[in-house]
Structure formats: structure tokens, C-alpha cells
Amino acid sequence: MKKSSKSFVKFSSYSLLFFFLILNHAKSYSDMYNEEHIVLMNIKQYLQNPPYLSHWTLSNSYHCSWPELNCTNDSVTGLSLVECNINHTIPTFICDLKNLTHIDFSANSIPGEFPRYLYNCSKLEYLDLSMNNLYGKVPEDIESLSSLQYLNLGSTNFYGDIPVSIGRLKDLRVLQLQYCLFNGTYPDEIGNLSNLETLDLSSNFELPRSSLPSSWTKLSKLKVFYMYGCNLVGEIPETIGEMVALEKLDMSENNLSGQIPKSLLLLKNLTKLYLQHNSLSGEIPDAIEALNLTAIDLTKNNLTGKIPDDFGKLTKLTGLCLSTNKLSGEIPENISRFPYLKDFRVFFNNLSGTLPPDFGRFSKLRSFHICSNKFSGRLPENLCYYGELLNFTAYDNNLSGELPQSLGNCSSLEDFKIYNNQFSGNIPSGLWKSSNLLNFMVSQNKFTGELPDRLSSTISRFEISYNQFSGRIPAGVSSLKNVVVFNASKNFFNGSFPQELATLSTLTTLLLDQNHLTGSIPSDIIAWKSLVTLNLSENQFFGQIPDTIGNLPVLSQLDLSKNQFSGKIPSKLPILTNLNLSSNRLTGRIPSEFGISAFASSFLDNPGLCTDNPALNLTLCNTGPPRRTEGSSWSLPLIVSLIAVFFGLALLASLLIIRLFRKRKQRLDNSWKLISFQRLSFTESNIVSSLTEHNIIGRGGYGTVYRVPVDDLGYVGVKKIWNNRKLDKRLESSFHAEVKILSNIRHNNIVKLLCCISNQDSMLLVYEYHENRSLDRWLCKKSKSSGMSGSVHHVVIDWPKRLKIATGIAQGLCYMHHDCSPPIVHRDVKTSNILLDVQFNAKVADFGLARMLIKPEELETMSNVVGSFGYIAPEYIKTTRVSEKVDVFSFGVILLELTTGKEANYGDEHSSLAEWALRHVQLGTDIEELLDKDVMELSNVDEMCSAFKLGIMCTTTKPASRPSMKEAVQILHRCGEGFTFRERSVGKYDAVPLLKNSKRQHSFDFVDSDSGY
Template identity: 35%
Template sequence: MSPEFFSGHLRSTLFFSTLLFFVIHSSSQSDQRQSLLEFKSTLVNSKVLNSWNEENNVCNFTGIVCNSDEEVKEVNLSQQQLAGTLAFDSLCSLKSLERISLGSNLLSGTVSTRLSDCRNLQYLDLGMNFFSGEVPDLSSLTQIKFLSLNLSGFSGQFPWKSLENLTNLTFLSLGDNPFDESPFPLEILKLQNLNSLYLTNCTIGGTIPEGIENLTLLESLQLSDNNLVGEIPVGVTKLKNLQMLELYNNGLSGILPVGLSSLVNLAQFDVSTNNLHGDLSELKNLTRMESLQLFENSFSGTIPQEFGEFKFLKQFSIYDNKFIGELPAKIGSWAEFEYIDVSQNYLSGGIPPEMCKMGKMTKLLMLENNFTGGLPENYAGCSSLIRLRVSNNSLSGRVPDGIWSLPNLSMIDLEMNQFEGPLPANIGEARSLAQIFLANNRFSGELPMEISNVSSLVEIELSSNQFSGEIPATIGGLKKLSNIRLQDNMFSGAIPESLGSCVSLSEINLASNSLSGQIPDNLGSLASLNLLNLSGNKLTGVIPSSLSSLKLTLIDLSNNMLIGRVPQPLLLVAYNGSFAGNPGLCADGSKDLRECSPVSRKSSHVRVAMYCFIAGALLLLLSLSYFLFVKLSKIDHKSPITRGCSWDVKQFHVLKFSEDEVLRSITQENIIGKGGSGNVYKVDLKCGEQLAVKHMWKSEPDSDSWKGSRSSAAILPKEKTLWPEYEAEVAALSSLRHMNVVKLYCSISSEDSNLLVYEYMPNGSLWDRLHTNKKINMDWGVRYEIAMGAARGLEYLHHGCERPMLHRDVKSSNILLDEELKPKLADFGLAKIVQTGKRMDSTHMIAGTHGYIAPEYGYTSNVTEKSDIYSFGVVLMELVTGKKPVDPVFGENKDIVYWVHEEMRAKDDMFSLVDSTITKDAKEDAVKMLNIAVHCTMKLPALRPSMRMVVKMLEEIEPDSLTDIVIEKGVESVIPDCKKPSMN
């Protein structure tokens, strides 16, 4: 054949080969595109996938990586806020797919068994999502090296058996999922290529097997927050590559295993909150240690001196153990040391002087030991310090002046020592100081005027010292001040009038000083005040009648020189002796005070005549006033608002009433509650429906407007903030549309007043129904429904709003109940909207209520949704136990969270924690809810579930049948049926 023939044949072959390649390639592109578009179709909020369309090459799709043959090799879409379900059948049809990364999204639903079709998969990350149901069988993923399912929402029985064949795994993370409890899975021991194993918080029990030594390549082993018992196996000491070993919050016992000292690469070691004992000799050679957490155990002996030479140590926490002896002098002086907590031990000697040498130390916590000497001068320059707590030791001398003015210091706690000297004027420069505790020392001198400049102060505790002089007249500038305790000192002079301007005060204790003069009348305007102790002074004059309007739980005015009649309302909150030691006091009907003398006969005629004259004049004046107000200006004299002025109405729902109908009802007799920012009124509409109206002043309320108000929580809980919270509440509520959030119909405002018009909640608050004289019997079904509804409301705020919102004051008194006892979240005066795309704004204000405040408020100013979740966990504990968040039965300075955590750790029978009124059949479900509450109230915010996760967990424990509530007498009647405003 001719060369021309061969040449032509070759050209034809090349042409058809090229054509065939393009046909196959085009077909491959089309198939891959179709698979990816099918996957996209199941997702919500997929704007990030706009590039996924018919025109683009699939290799140019966002998050897609192809191999050299333009076949999809990787799908990388983590942290993209993707929602919806996963279509693994479409993804697994991509035959070259090796990597799927979808972690940290909002994905939900079950994961199908079609995941097993991804046989070439080497990397799978589904962690930090909201899936439900069980993890599917994984045994076919024999090529996989990286598997992360932590905090993904899966539950039920984990398929441990399917891990046996996954011997290529180097990274396995399954933690923070509510799996069914199981013993330590022995299948794990066959994964000898693992270098990282994370099984924290996934309900593993039993003992850690000795066979753990098979995992010789492990660099990170995390088995914390489970139900593990027994000793730490010696097999752990064979893991020479370990850099991180975390076993905290289990039931481990025994001593640290012999041979632990051979783990020379160990940098992070955490066995806190277990039952371990013995000494720390096995740790003294671990010179690479960076974080050492041994707290809440029973360790004893001395702290090895070698710890002072650890040149990488940054975190050291050994509180609540039985250590003795001195701390190494050089501890914390080499690296950028962050914190030390050696509290509640038996340590002695001096405080190591150089722990802030690198300028990074934030917490120095050494309370309840036997330390001696003084505070080292070095710490006067530790500008990074946030918390300084050395109370209950034997420390002495003067506190270095520079410590008082440290710029970031939020708490200084020096109580129960022998410190002396004055409080210097430079304390006025402490711009972050919120709490100062100096009780039971030998401080002396006058309280400097400059303390009034520390606007962040919330608590002042100076009791049992030798302070003298007058209390600064400018103390009223501390608007955030909640507690002031100056008892058992030598203060003199008058009680400052300005103290009545500290609008957040809940406790005033000035007992056992040498104060004189009269009790300021304006203390009666402190709406939040519940404890007032002025005993043991030299106060004179009468007891101000304004104090009658306070909701006090304790009042003590004994051992003064007061005179006159004790206001009758104060007798109701007094104890035996509240007014003793005041010979000039009298009271009507009191067993402890003399009867007030009747008017003497000698002057009775004169006084009667005088009284008649005054009464006549008053009657004439009242008649004239009635004519002027009613006949001329047509203004309701019982209303605290100016009816004739111009009102601006902003409606947030379709209204079936006019502002005039609301304004006519703002009268004294309709008050049903009051707070620091205004009164709450009940409005009865013509149609029979009822509204709640909160009147918020734009200026300080006149004290007269408080008189005659009835104490009730049937509508809204007591406000803690002044008028500026009006804008926060309107901004928060106006755009919300959820059945478990109280409905704000409209706002009505004028130059001097603001009115917020809400739906009326006839059954008051959950607090009322659990803890007050309005308490009712609630069966478990009703309690569960309240928990579920409140959780859904909070989930909506965190995840359902266009702009997520933090409530910041979640508590049972802010969960209101309608006529059917359905819950609604209320009181958004402290709410904060999360700025889109930004980190949550930090705040130096401690927002919230004692007993519900998350512990991170003590060491950070960053507020997150996890703080709301902590507070909600406290509410769940209230529902299950029937107890208040703070109760003396928990022990001194202990709350319900501490009590529940401790009781659940110590007892086998959890049923004893459940409210005795809950039936025996429901107690198992109640214990399940208590477990959810424990997760919500973990100390570390990162360990708390999201509200979406909480809702899912609550759904899984729904009772088989929900019974009707049994309501005792005293519950308000159901609202009459009439057309309600639309939800538009």
C-alpha cells in the first residue's frame, strides 16, 4: 500500500480518537454536572453555589477540585451556612470523589445508607451540623483516612462494628453526640494508624482497655465527659507520641499510672473532675507541658519543684485537691503564662512573683489556702490581669498601689486576710473593675471620692475592716452598682442622698458603723432593692414612708435613734428585732414594738378643729381641681400620662383597637405590675380581649406614681433597667413572629412617655407558677410543653431570625404563660442583635439575673448565644426539680447548677432530684430532661449544645401522652373569645 494510504488512515484514526475523547469527556462533564446540580437542589441558602450552573465547567464550581482528567476529586464546602438535607446518592455517583468536607454548616435530616457507595472516599467531614437519626453503616469506606462527625446531631446506637475495616483511618472524631451508652468500643483498638482520636461526650462507659497501647501513633487522645470508671490503664504510658491527653469529667479513680513520665512529648494533660488521688511525681519530667489541668480530684502531696522549670507552661489549674507545701518560685515565669488556679488546697508560703513576667497573665486564683506574705510588687504592672482572687489565706501588708488601677482587672478579691493600709485614689482609674471584695481585713482610712469614677462597679464588699470618714457623696454615680456592703467599719456622717440614684441596687448593708442623720427618702425609689440593713448606727428621724413601696426580703433598722410610727407595710417583711433598740419607734398591732400613743385629750379639741379646717380646705381645693381637670381640660386625673399631647403610633401587627382606647385605660386602678422603668397596666378592650401595656418614662418617674400600685407578675417580670431599654425592646420585638415569643402589637410614644402594647398573658410567669403563692400543680406533660415551647422560642431568636438575637436575660420570670399555659418569651430589654458577619459585640455590663448568669461572665466580656443556653439550662432544672436557682439548701455560695451537677455525679438514683409532685411514671422522662439541662450548663461554653440541638434533644424525650394540667384556685379566667389582631 502507498504511503499516502497509511498517512490518510493515521489521520482518520487520530480524528476519530480525538472525537471519541471529546464525546466521552463531554459526557463525563454532563454526568458530573447533573450529579452536582442534584446535590445543590436539596440545599437551602445556597447562594454560595451560584457558580453551579449549566454554563460553567464543573471544575470551576465553587468548592470543587478536579484531578488532571477533570473529574471531581473534592467537594469542599465547610462553613458556608448551607442548610437542607444531603443527597449522598448524587455525590457518591462521582466515581473519582475522594474528599467531602461539609463541616460547620446547618445541614439536617437523616444520612442515607447510600453513603456506603462512596467507596473511594478518603476524607469525610460532617461535623458541627444538625443531622438526626443514626449514623449509617460505614464498613464499605475502606479507603477513608479522615472521619469527623463530632457535634453533628446523630444519636442512637453508633455502628462501632463497621469501624473494624477502616484500618486506614488516621483521624477519628465522633464526640459531642448523644449516642446510646456503650462500653469502650474495642473496634477502635484495631485502628493502628490513628494519630488523633476524639470520643469526648459521646456516652461511653466502662473502663479504658489496656489494649489502648496498640494505638502507638496517637498524638491526641480525648475521652472526656463520658462515664468511664476504673484506673487510667498503664497502656496509656506506651503511647510515646502523645501530645494531648484529655480524660476530664469521668469517674476515673486510682493514681496516675507509673510510666506516665515517659510521655515526654505531652503538652496538654487534663484529668480534672475525676476521683484520682496520689501525688504528681509522674509528671515532674514532662518538660514540654503547656496546659496542666488536675482540678476537682483528691491529689495530695507537694507540687514538684521541677514545675518551676517548665519553660512552655501557660495554664495551670489544680483547685479543689489536697496539695500541701509551697509553689515553685519560678512557676509561670518562662512562657507567656495565662492563668493559675490553685484554690481550695492546703498550700503555704509566698505567692510566686513572676507569673506575669511575659505580660500575658489573665487570672491569678489562689483562694482558700494558707499562703503568707504580701502581694508581690511585680503584679502592679500586670496590665493583662482580669481576675485577682487570693481570699481566705494569711496574706498581709499593703497591697501595691498599681494593682488597684490595672486597666483590665474586673474582680479583685482579697477577703479573709490581714491586708492593711488605705484604698488609694488611683482606684478611680480602674476602668474595668466590676467587683471588689475586701471584707475581713485591716484596711483603714477614708473611702476615696475617686471610687465614684469606677462606672463599671457592680459589687462593693468592704465589711469588717477599719474604714472611717464619710461615704463619698458622689457614690450615686455608680449606676451599675448592685450590692454595697460596708458593715462593721467606722464610717460616720450621713448616708449620701445620691445613693438613691444607684438604680440597680438590690442590697444595701451599712450596719454597725457610726452613721448619723436621717434615712434618705429617695431610697424608696430603688425598685430593685430587696435587702436594707442600716442597723447599729446613730440614725435619727422617722422611717421614710417611701420605703413601703419596696419589695424587700429583709429590713433591719435596729439599734439606732429612730422615732415615730413604723410604716405598716414594713412590718410585713420585718423579722423579730428589725426595729429593736429604737425607743422612739412605735407601731400598731406589733408584738415587738409599743403601741403608738393616741392623741392626748388636752389638745384634742384644738387639733380636731385644726384638722377640720385643713380637711375643709383640702375638699375645696379638690373640688376646684376636679372642675379644672374634668370640666375644662377633659384630662383623666388618674392617668400618669398627658392625654392632650400628640402621640406617635408604630404598629407591628394589624390593630383592632385605637390608641385612645389604650390611653383611657392607663389609670392607677389598672396597674398590675411595676418595674424600674415604668408600670404595667391591664387594658380591657370593648370586644372582651385584654392587653398588657408597659408605660416607660423618658425621665425619672415621680415617686407619687408608684403609690398604690399592686404587686403582681401576671404580665411582665420586674424591669431592671431604665428607659433606654425601650429602644432595645422595640427593636427586638417589632420584627419577631413566633408563637413562643410574646407579641408586641404596637408602640405609642409622646414627648414624655412611651407605651408598649403586648398581648395579655393571664397565667403570669413560670416563676409564679413554680415558686410563689400562685404556685399550681403541673403534671409532667405540661412541664415538658413549657420547656419545649420556650426552647423553640429561643431557637427562633438564635437561628430563625434574619438577624440572630441574644435574649441575655432568660429566666423563668421571663417565660410567660397564656390561658392554656403555653409559654412565650418576654422582656427583651437586654436583648442584643448579632451584627451580620461580625463577632458579637463585647460588653462590660453583666446582663442577666443572679442564678441564671453563665460562669463565663466572670472571666470574659464576650457575650454569645451559649450564655442564653446556660440560662435556659437553669430553667430546665427549675422545671424538673421544682427548686429556685438560688436556695440555701444548696450550701453557701452554691446554686442549682452546682447542686444538680454534684448530685448527679454522686448519686446512682437520679429520681431523688425530681420534684416530688411529678408522678413516678414520668420521673424517667424528667431525669432525661435533667441530663439535657446538665449539657446546657457545662462550664465551658463550647461544650454546650446549640438551641437547635437542644430542641432536637427535647423532641427525642417527648412523653407518650400529654395530659391536661390540674390548676388550683387562683388562676385567672380565660380570655373571652373575640377577634384577635392579625399576625401580619
């Protein structure tokens, strides 16, 4: 009995001890959890109780359920506050969350220097502070974060050296320092990061010229290596082959030289290789075993030799870009059988031979660019076999034979450029009317046949000159509602002038010369408000030249020579730079404005014409042989002598004038100064000499825009600012400084500035040229004259393209506002300043009004208001104060244009589209009733409504209530992913509108009194 009692007492003692241990542990756990809860509530209070943390409450006690947190064993290990518009520093007490391993504050507006108090987070493994306003130097003692595996400080304002101590973070797997302002050296010690898998230092344009540190090639676990735009020079070291795990390599936009290392193409894990825009030379190595490569871009180098046969091993390639080199020989046949190949670019080389016949047969080709080579033979039959070919350029070769019939079924085709070859036969009938075709350029071939009755309504450039087409120009040309250039010169067309051509209001160039056309020119040509060039020479036209030609506002080049026109020259003609009416049957007096030496050859071989200017070598009006009168002392020898003296003096004066003109021209030409921001293939003289009326594509309040051909780029856009007046020196200096800042911008959605050319009277800005021109030309539903930049007839671009355009604009503006230092405010964002490339990617352009904000938190007051009606923010008009929110307002107007199909100045002179949209919102109008019916479908109505609502928010009258461009980008991205506005909204704007999104009902119910409505 005693023994059992002792055992019971012993068991009870152990049980009691165990109970107290559990109780103590539970109390410790409870205390820790409560401490974390208090820290989190303090963080919320520090951030001034933002709406996006409204669910962080004391009553909601289980904080591990909050979406911003990650927990392990009910303790906070991760805190993520991404894209929350935070403009405070990170709380200094954040490391009171003692088990934190993961901190993500990316895509905010956090100011200040690197938060060294994060060193107190002793367990920190993941730190993302990218896309913030942080500045200063990355501290040398950053190695104190000894457990760090992921570090992203990209898109900030950090400068100076990349600290050597980063090389002592032994566990680091990801290091991202892209888009910063580092201007020091590359530390060799990064090569000591033996566990590193991703290294991104791209777009650090301030770094000094330097070669790639050889120690970095020891990073044997590195998979992703991005160093584009880092001022790299010298050769790529052969030891780069030691990076055996490398999958993606981008070292483009540097100044690398020498040959491509053979070891690089032996990396079997490599999937993407980008070395374009360098100075690499030599041949492409034959030894290629990088069997996982999916993309190679070696564009714009100095590579020579052949495309190696070993490229045939790279069967996973989706893109092969070898353009603008000096490659020769034939294309290896096995490349055409790659099953995933979508993008093939070898233009501007010396390649020759026939094209492999299997291109397009085994892969879904989208882009096929082989122009400016020496290819011969026929085109592959199956280029559009899968119906996805978008762009096909084969001009400037020696290709021949008939076009493949399969191209007639290629409805996806947008660009078709095969001019200057030896093609023959008929063009496949379906190709003429392809539903997406923008550029149809087949000039300088040997095509035959007649034009079909119907042509594609989407075509912008229709060029079929120097072929053997015949028959009449059909009435079906009236379907070319968007054609800008119609060039049918040097063919065998007959019949009368097609009246339907006179209805095409978007025409800037009409060339019908060297045909067999007859009849008279129609007098009803008032639709030609944008026509710049008209050439009908070498035909059989007769009758009078219609007086209505004098009503064409921008006509500058007129050639009606070698016809049978009769009657008088119209008394009123436009201001012409080139005029040729020679070899006709015209009679009467030459108009005085053309009776000058500049037009001396414009009227030859018209026996019935006369002039008042004896210097033109034409019959003088109202003169005849002199009558002798009694007592007259005039004799024939005297008259002859006087005439000889007169012509001698005139000849001497002409020579002096020509000499003075040449000296003046030489002096002006020599005064041009070029400031280059890219590697150029042209000189200032190439640009200046091409600034002719023929090349004008637009006019605006700040200058004239030209399209100038250059060798390597095809075309460049040139904007001429300020003409024939001296520039204020301070203004010129300020302009140069601003252009210098803008020249450093590198973003896919901002047009690239190539160089600036100037003299005493003019400034020339040379940009990349984009064929699809400006957005306003695609949105306007009616024809209106606005000089050369007049809008075109309506072409419906579908909603996916519009959403893509809106997202591109937002990304460009976001970069300017949040990633440039100091931030850039455009001040004149509008559809005419948004350029579109062939893929409808948006490019923000025309920075003539742009201003830099010295401090992001300060507003800059301008001395006067500039901009365009309908796009100007109300506070800018009232106070002339500039902030980023001025651009946000203008962007909102563009969103409203894209969703409603109406113009920014919709309404009368006192109202705008933004006011019209707001009025309907206040009246409770169903949003679907406001949308553009031409693009609205059941599948996209929610996306369109979400974009419309974002447009309303961006155009609210109070700047503080507008979202930032960062938030706009996120909303549009999520809109494109299929989320409605309410499902995946962001930041403080979750609490602004309550959106009633039933399947067929879209309206606003504003509950926030500070929303501006």
C-alpha cells in the first residue's frame, strides 16, 4: 500500500510539472502573438491608417489570416506591402517582428536612404525595396544582412559604387540592381557569390565604360545574367563558358567588341542570348551545343562570314535576329524546319542564294524579315501556313517567280513589303483584300494583271509602281478609306481618271504618272484636304486644269506635264514648291507668282503661254515687233545691241546671285551642330538635305515633322522647331540641357531620341520613326483638316489593341514619373503625341513641353499654360502649377477616348469629353450606353467599363484624388488579365467607388466626399 501511494504521489508530481510547463509555454506563445499584434497595429498607425489596411484591427485578432502577412507556426515571417502608394520611410521598429524572414515594400514611393535599421532583422532572407524613391549610396556594411538570399534594389536612385561587401553575402541567390544611378565601379567580389542564380544590373547608364570583370565568369550557378545598357566595352571573355548553368544572357546596348566566344555557344542550358547593339566582329562560331536556346539576337554588330550550319542544332529557337551585320552565304536549310520559330530577322546583310523552302511549314511564323540582301529564286510556299504571319519584308533582293498562292489566304498579314525584286505574274486575289493589311508595297517588280474590284479598307500605303499592271483603275479603290500613299506610276493602266480616287480624304500622295490614262481631271476634289503630292504626268489627260486645285490647302508638288491639257492655268494655285505643266496645250498668261526663274522650266513646250518676265525665255505677253514711226531713231542694229547688253547684264547678275546663294548655303550647312545620343549611321547633312516639302508628314504648334529616309533604319522622324528667328541664348541652353536628360531615357514605351541637330535658326530632333504614326489618326471617326497631321477616316482598332495601347502609355508615363530622377512631367499628353509601331505598341513622344521636377514633393509653377484643349488639367489652367497629376488627367482623357470613341474636345467650345463623361456618371447613366459601339462586344464589355472608370478617376478635379501612374498601370494590367475593377483594385482607390457590376449593368455610386464629384 505504501509503495503504490508513493508511486501515485510521484506520478502526480510529474503531471503537475508537465501541466505547468505547458501553461508556461502557452503563456509565452500568447505573449509573443500579442506583441506581434501590437507591432502590426503600430505599423498601421505609422502609415496613417491607410484604407488598404482597414482590416488590420484589434477585433480581428488572428493576424496570420491577413493577406499581407505570412506566418510560420503562428508567428509572422513575411510582410508584403506592394504597390500601396506608401510615401513614408519604412518603420524603424519593423524588426520587432523578431521572426521576419521576408520583407517586400516594392513599387511604392518610399523616400530616404537605405534603412540600415533592417540589420536588426537577424533572420531576414528576402528584401525587395525596388521601384521606390530611395537615394544615396548602398551602405558598405550591407553584409550585416548575413542571411540574405534575395536582394532587389532596382528602379531606385541609389548612386556611387556597388559596395564590395555585397560579395560577402554568401547565401545570396538573387541580386537585382537594375535601373539605378550607379556611377562607380563593378566590384570583382560579386564573383565570390557562389550560390548566385540571378544577376541583373541592366540599364545603369551612368556607369563608366568598363569591361566585364573576369571573376564574374566563376558564377557557375548563375542562370539569369542581364547587363544591357551598362557601358560595357572590350571583348566578352572566353571564360564565360564556365557559367555552365546560364539560361538567359542579355548584354545588348553596350560597346562590346571582338568575336562571340565559342564557349558561349556550348552552354547547354542557355535559352536566351541578346548581344545586339554592340561592336562585335568576326564570324559566328561553328561549335554550337546550346541546345536549349530559344532566342538569339545579335542585331547591329559587325559580324561576318556565314550563318553556321551548327545553328541547325538549336531546334528550340523561337526567335533568330541577325540583322544589320555583314553576314554572307546562304541560310542553312535546317533553320527553316525549327518547330517553334516565330521571328526570323536577317535584313541588312550580304546573304545570298535561294530561301529554304520549308519556312513556315513547321512553325507558326509571325515575322519574316529578309530585306536588303542578295537572295534569289522563289519565295517559300508555306510562309503563312498556320495563318499567323504579321510582317513580311523582302524588298531590295533579286527574288523572282510568282508569289505563293497561300499568301492570298493570309488574313493576318499587316505589312507586305517586297518592292525592288524580280517577281512576276498575278498577285493572289485574296492578298489585295487581306483584312488587316496596313502596308502593301510591291513596286519595282514585273507583276501583271488587273486590280480587283475590291481592296482592303485598312491599307495605309498602297504602292504598285514600276510593274506591268493594266486595265482600268476600278471603282473599288473607293474602299481604300485609310490610304495615305497611292502610288501606281509606270504601269499600263488605261481608261479615265477614276472619280472614286477623288473621295479618298486621307491621301497625302497620289502618283499615277507614266500610264495610258485619258479623259479629264474631276473638278470635285474637295476631299483632298491632306494631299501634298499629285503627279499625273506622261498620260493622255485633256481638258482644262480644274480651278478646284487651288482649294487644296497643303498641296506643294504638282506635276501634270506631258499630257494634252488646254485652256488657261487656274488663276489661283496653292503655294507650290514644285510645279511642272510643261508639254501641254495651255494658253494665256502665266500667273505672276509663278513667273519667276525658279519655275523657268515649269511651262516649256506650251506655245500658247506667255509671261511678263523676259528672263523666262518664253513668249512675252502683249508684245510684238516694234512699229516704225516717222522720226523714229530706232534701228535694228541698235535694238539687237540693246538686247545683247540686257541679256549680258542679266547673265552677270544671275551668276552673282548664284555665287552668293552658294556661299550662303555653304555657310548655313557648315553651321549645323549634331549632338548624338545613339550610334548613328547618318550625318547632319543627310538629315538637313532631306527636309523638303515632299517629306513632311505633320505640322503642329511647335514645329514641322518630316519623315526622312536613312540607310540602316529605313526612316527617321525629324521635328523642326523654331524657324527663321534667332534663339534666345538662355532658352537654347535650357533646351539643350532638357534634351540631354530626355536622351538618357530608355523605355519600350517612350520614343527613342537619336540625336539633336541645331544651328542659329532651327532645332532638329531626330527620333525613331514608326509606320503607324500617331494614335489620333486611328481614333478619329470623321475627316477634318489640320494641316498635314489631319485625322484619317475612321478605322476600327479592336479593344485588345486599345487596351494594349492604354497600358503602354501608362507604362511610359509611369517610368517618367517614378523611375526618372528628377521626375519628368510631359505636360502635353494627347493622342497626337502617342506614336504606334507596327505591333501597336504605344510610344510617348514630343517632349517639347516636358519639364523636370527638381524635387518630387514640390510643385513647379510655370509662367504660362501650354497644352491642348480637352487634355489640360483644371488646376493647371487656374494656377499654372505643374505636378505629375497633370499628366494623369491627360491620360484619363485618352482612356475616355479609347473607350467611348469620342474626341477630347467632344462638346462645344466650353466643354470637353471629361466633363461630358462626368455629367453622365452623375446622372447615373448606364456606362455601357457611353461605350464605343464599334468595338464593344460581350467578351470585352467588363474590361471597357473598368477602363472607363479608371478614366473618370484620372480626370477628377482634385489632383490628390487621382491615382498615380503606378496604380493606373496595375489596374490596366489586371484589367487585361480578366479581373474587373472591383475584383482586383488597388490602394486607397478600393474605398473610392462602389461599383455595381452586374452582368449587364455598370454604374458608379460614389460614397467618398473627397473623390472630387
